[in-house]
Amino acid sequence: MPAPQFNLIVLRVADIDRSSQFYTQLGISFEKHRHGTGPVHCVAVMSEIVFELYPASKTHPVTSSVRIGFKIQDIAHTITQLGAFDGWQVVSPVSNSEWGLRAVITDLDGHRIELTQGG
Numbered sequence: 001m002p003a004p005q006f007n008l009i010v011l012r013v014a015d016i017d018r019s020s021q022f023y024t025q026l027g028i029s030f031e032k033h034r035h036g037t038g039p040v041h042c043v044a045v046m047s048e049i050v051f052e053l054y055p056a057s058k059t060h061p062v063t064s065s066v067r068i069g070f071k072i073q074d075i076a077h078t079i080t081q082l083g084a085f086d087g088w089q090v091v092s093p094v095s096n097s098e099w100g101l102r103a104v105i106t107d108l109d110g111h112r113i114e115l116t117q118g119g
Contacts, residue, residue: 007049012056012063013109016042019053022088022108025081026070026115062109069114075101078115 013019020030020042028051030042042053056062072078075094082088082105091112092104101117 005048008052009049009068010052010054010063011066011068011109011111012060013053013107014056014062015108016040016053016055018085019108022082022085023051023053025085026072026078026113028070056109064110067112067114069116071116071118073118075103075115075117079103079105 011019023044024030028044028046030044030053032040033043034040039055039057041055044051054060079090079094085108087108089106090103091106092102094101094103096102097116099116103115105113105115107113
């Protein structure tokens with residue numbers, strides 16, 4: 001039996017507009033969607049993976065203990081761009097690793113994001 005293919009990441013965030021602007025600095029492009037009477041949310045399709053930002057609510061609070069990773073072109077530039085946002089932080093500064101240049105940051109809601117510089 002073949003292994004399943006990963007195709008969806010959903011994060012619940014406090015402010016989808018602010019969070020989508022934050023993730024746009026990583027090079028991700030979002031569109032707003034709404035399914036029926038559900039909440040408006042932000043959707044990005046990257047290769048075959050759908051990345052969605054949904055607004056948190058009383059029944060669906062901000063997600064926690066989530067760590068996601070992105071391969072990006074230029075970590076130093078990206079971190080400089082993120083400087084325009086309050087509320088995120090560097091957990092592990094840019095350093096060499098077995099995967100190349102790598103840093104771990106948190107987004108505006110505390111989700112951990114591993115950034116790896118790709119070629």
